[in-house]
Amino acid sequence: MTGTRAEIRRLAAARARRLVVVRVLVVLVALTGLNYLVWRWTSSVSWPAWWIAVPLVLAETYSLVDTLLFGATMWRIKDRGNPPTAPRDATVDVFITTYDEPVELVMRTARAALDIRYPHRTWLLDDGARPELRAQAEAADVGYLTRGADWQDHERHAKAGNLNNALGATDGDFILVLDADQVPAPTILDRTLGYFTDPQVALVQTPQLFSNVPHADPLGSQAPLFYGPIQQGKDGWGAAFFCGSNAVLRREALMQLGIVGYVREVDRSVRSALRAADRVLARAGRTPEARRPEVAAALADVREAVRAAQGQLTQGEPLADVTYAFQRRVDAAARGMVSQDVDRLRADLLEVARLGIDVGDAAEPADEPADVVLDDAALDRLAHRDWSPLGALESVRTLVRAVDIDRSDEAQPVMPMATISVTEDMATSMRLHGLGWRSVYHHETLALGLAPEDLGTMLTQRLRWAQGTMQVFLRENPLLQRGMRLGQRLMYVATMWSYLSGFAAVVYLAAPVVFLCFGVLPVTAFSVDFFARLVPFLLLNQLLFLVVGRGLATWRGEQYSLALFPVWIRACVTAFANVVLGRPLGFTVTPKTRPAPGRPQWHRIRPQLVALAVLVLAAVVGTVRLFVADAAPVGTAVNVAWVGYDLAVMSVVITAARYRGHVPQEEAV
Amino acid sequence: MDVEVEYPHEGAVVVRPAGRLNMVAAPALREVVDRVVAEGRTHVVLDLGATTFVDSSGLGALIAGLKTARAAGGDLRVAAVPAQVLAVLSLTNLDRVLRPYPTVADALA
Numbered sequence: 001m002t003g004t005r006a007e008i009r010r011l012a013a014a015r016a017r018r019l020v021v022v023r024v025l026v027v028l029v030a031l032t033g034l035n036y037l038v039w040r041w042t043s044s045v046s047w048p049a050w051w052i053a054v055p056l057v058l059a060e061t062y063s064l065v066d067t068l069l070f071g072a073t074m075w076r077i078k079d080r081g082n083p084p085t086a087p088r089d090a091t092v093d094v095f096i097t098t099y100d101e102p103v104e105l106v107m108r109t110a111r112a113a114l115d116i117r118y119p120h121r122t123w124l125l126d127d128g129a130r131p132e133l134r135a136q137a138e139a140a141d142v143g144y145l146t147r148g149a150d151w152q153d154h155e156r157h158a159k160a161g162n163l164n165n166a167l168g169a170t171d172g173d174f175i176l177v178l179d180a181d182q183v184p185a186p187t188i189l190d191r192t193l194g195y196f197t198d199p200q201v202a203l204v205q206t207p208q209l210f211s212n213v214p215h216a217d218p219l220g221s222q223a224p225l226f227y228g229p230i231q232q233g234k235d236g237w238g239a240a241f242f243c244g245s246n247a248v249l250r251r252e253a254l255m256q257l258g259i260v261g262y263v264r265e266v267d268r269s270v271r272s273a274l275r276a277a278d279r280v281l282a283r284a285g286r287t288p289e290a291r292r293p294e295v296a297a298a299l300a301d302v303r304e305a306v307r308a309a310q311g312q313l314t315q316g317e318p319l320a321d322v323t324y325a326f327q328r329r330v331d332a333a334a335r336g337m338v339s340q341d342v343d344r345l346r347a348d349l350l351e352v353a354r355l356g357i358d359v360g361d362a363a364e365p366a367d368e369p370a371d372v373v374l375d376d377a378a379l380d381r382l383a384h385r386d387w388s389p390l391g392a393l394e395s396v397r398t399l400v401r402a403v404d405i406d407r408s409d410e411a412q413p414v415m416p417m418a419t420i421s422v423t424e425d426m427a428t429s430m431r432l433h434g435l436g437w438r439s440v441y442h443h444e445t446l447a448l449g450l451a452p453e454d455l456g457t458m459l460t461q462r463l464r465w466a467q468g469t470m471q472v473f474l475r476e477n478p479l480l481q482r483g484m485r486l487g488q489r490l491m492y493v494a495t496m497w498s499y500l501s502g503f504a505a506v507v508y509l510a511a512p513v514v515f516l517c518f519g520v521l522p523v524t525a526f527s528v529d530f531f532a533r534l535v536p537f538l539l540l541n542q543l544l545f546l547v548v549g550r551g552l553a554t555w556r557g558e559q560y561s562l563a564l565f566p567v568w569i570r571a572c573v574t575a576f577a578n579v580v581l582g583r584p585l586g587f588t589v590t591p592k593t594r595p596a597p598g599r600p601q602w603h604r605i606r607p608q609l610v611a612l613a614v615l616v617l618a619a620v621v622g623t624v625r626l627f628v629a630d631a632a633p634v635g636t637a638v639n640v641a642w643v644g645y646d647l648a649v650m651s652v653v654i655t656a657a658r659y660r661g662h663v664p665q666e667e668a669v
Numbered sequence: 670m671d672v673e674v675e676y677p678h679e680g681a682v683v684v685r686p687a688g689r690l691n692m693v694a695a696p697a698l699r700e701v702v703d704r705v706v707a708e709g710r711t712h713v714v715l716d717l718g719a720t721t722f723v724d725s726s727g728l729g730a731l732i733a734g735l736k737t738a739r740a741a742g743g744d745l746r747v748a749a750v751p752a753q754v755l756a757v758l759s760l761t762n763l764d765r766v767l768r769p770y771p772t773v774a775d776a777l778a
Binding site (some may be wrong): 256267316321324404407654 | 673692693696724725726728729732733736740746762764765768
């Protein structure tokens with residue numbers, strides 16, 4: 001692990017040389033790409049066929065931006081080598097999050113966590129609250145945490161809520177987060193804690209790899225480009241992401257995030273409650289009851305209180321004081337209304353008694369009017385009872401509850417882990433960066449997990465990631481957040497941008513079909529001009545991938561980024577409907593078991609199968625047209641080749657649908 | 670961390686956490702506030718004069734206490750806040766929510 005000084009120097013020199021090569025390639029890719037795209041926009045859009053020509057040039061623009069963002073990421077690729085020595089006296093909690101994974105699988109991870117060498121405490125965070133898991137955890141001397149009564153009737157916030165709940169029940173300086181299937185190496189803390197000697201470091205992320213994936217990786221489970229050059233590039237820009245597991249976090253940073261978030265949410269909710277208050281009071285003022293002078297006076301009183309509170313907020317008065325004063329004032333107004341009401345009631349009753357009219361149940365107090373006297377405490381009770389006689393009062397009381405500092409809508413007022421997205425990790429690290437905390441990507445495999453082994457589960461997982469990313473993009477767009485540097489913003493945008501690829505993919509699939517079947521060309525000509533600009537760009541781009549990938553299997557990732565276009569589109573559409581229109585995300589439940597053997601899940605890839613069929617058909621039609629309709633030979637050749645590329649890329653879904661799970665080599669023999 | 674408790678008048682309580690109010694000490698402070706509020710002393714003043722250090726977990730305990738006191742119809746205020754704690758309040762924007770009172774007497778008023 002620790003080389004000689006000469007060896008370290010040699011490695012550093014090799015890294016520096018590689019960085020120079022990468023940067024030269026990035027510059028060349030950017031120049032050739034821009035040269036091609038400018039020419040495409042200015043000189044080669046076939047405007048008569050605008051309906052396909054414009055989408056194509058837009059898709060190409062999208063792709064070039066994607067390439068440029070990738071280039072920017074690679075510009076600062078950072079290989080950290082050996083980590084600093086771990087401090088001696090840090091306290092660490094290891095959190096293993098689980099919901100419904102098999103008990104044996106969870107316990108395997110828990111036992112490995114107990115064997116981590118650095119002193120720590122191990123906790124199982126069981127959101128499924130399974131008695132069997134509790135018993136096994138206790139037997140193995142592993143801490144067991146589950147949600148308490150506070151969470152009843154409250155939004156649970158999935159994994160983020162599970163982690164927040166555990167943060168409230170533990171007190172270690174650092175937290176190692178592990179998914180239920182991620183079996184840690186004994187050295188995982190020794191190799192990561194050293195980075196925290198920099199007091200500004202809040203996060204150390206390590207790679208996520210899977211042990212149950214064959215070399216060919218039919219489902220594209222491993223992400224060697226992401227847990228490698230991409231995270232290293234983001235790290236270079238000070239923006240290594242938190243990816244939810246195999247990461248160590250500084251508790252102080254998370255708690256600070258929780259406090260800042262609490263203040264932001266209280267401020268927002270108090271302001272919106274006061275705005276709503278104004279509307280409710282205006283409505284209450286139009287009810288028949290409001291014509292009674294005492295009700296009108298009380299409503300005016302409360303309205304005045306709302307205005308006063310808004311004024312104080314504008315002047316920067318602390319929220320606790322503003323809400324406290326507001327509540328007192330509204331309470332007093334409400335009490336006034338009720339006491340006047342009781343006065344009237346008593347007067348009515350006395351009148352009833354004097355006239356000797358039998359009023360049924362009400363006759364009893366009428367016989368002894370003194371009993372109607374209510375002390376202050378009773379008045380308070382009355383004002384807090386739901387059957388209060390005045391409709392307006394009900395509205396007022398709802399307002400008072402809303403204007404408070406306790407976030408009564410949430411189980412926990414302080415939530416360290418971000419809950420704005422179904423993928424809490426990216427949102428959390430972005431907020432950490434916004435507060436000035438640093439992050440580290442340590443490129444060493446220190447845990448091995450289990451990937452989904454069937455197409456359905458894999459698709460659901462990818463959909464979730466994409467939806468979560470787009471939620472963050474729409475809710476807390478990195479370009480609009482405070483506190484981050486430009487480079488950090490770009491690193492977040494780069495990842496989010498890549499999830500928009502589904503729309504471009506549709507155009508890339510449609511364009512050759514349109515030409516081969518109808519002879520409509522989206523570019524003015526497949527001329528020398530065209531190839532002279534496009535081919536160098538494509539070649540240099542591939543060369544860049546080769547250099548940064550250094551023999552990694554990046555082809556799978558390239559295939560899936562196109563082949564899963566229906567998933568990416570669905571993620572964008574549902575996330576938009578969720579964030580902007582307030583609709584539920586509409587999850588499909590992840591299948592818990594492997595599908596029956598021998599039955600490929602064709603129904604899950606129907607759009608891709610249709611696309612494949614159309615592509616093949618188009619190639620046939622195009623070839624026939626070459627002879628029958630005198631189609632342009634070069635154009636046909638280019639488009640048939642294009643179709644060939646699309647088929648090669650998309651065929652991965654067929655392999656995936658037929659995949660029946662991993663059989664380890666020894667067993668297979 | 671030691672937590673001293675004093676009862677200046679009916680319904681009110683002064684709580685004095687001394688030393689470091691961090692993630693280890695925060696649960697103890699929360700318990701004290703929960704207990705005194707349950708006893709009906711809902712006007713809680715936290716005298717931070719003898720508190721040498723507060724981290725974000727300590728601030729979390731303040732917020733939890735504020736929630737408990739408010740739910741019981743009372744209030745929680747912080748008084749005699751030292752410079753380090755003021756800095757942390759401002760760093761996390763918590764001074765947007767809590768007003769640091771100069772003295773315990775001001776906070777009791």
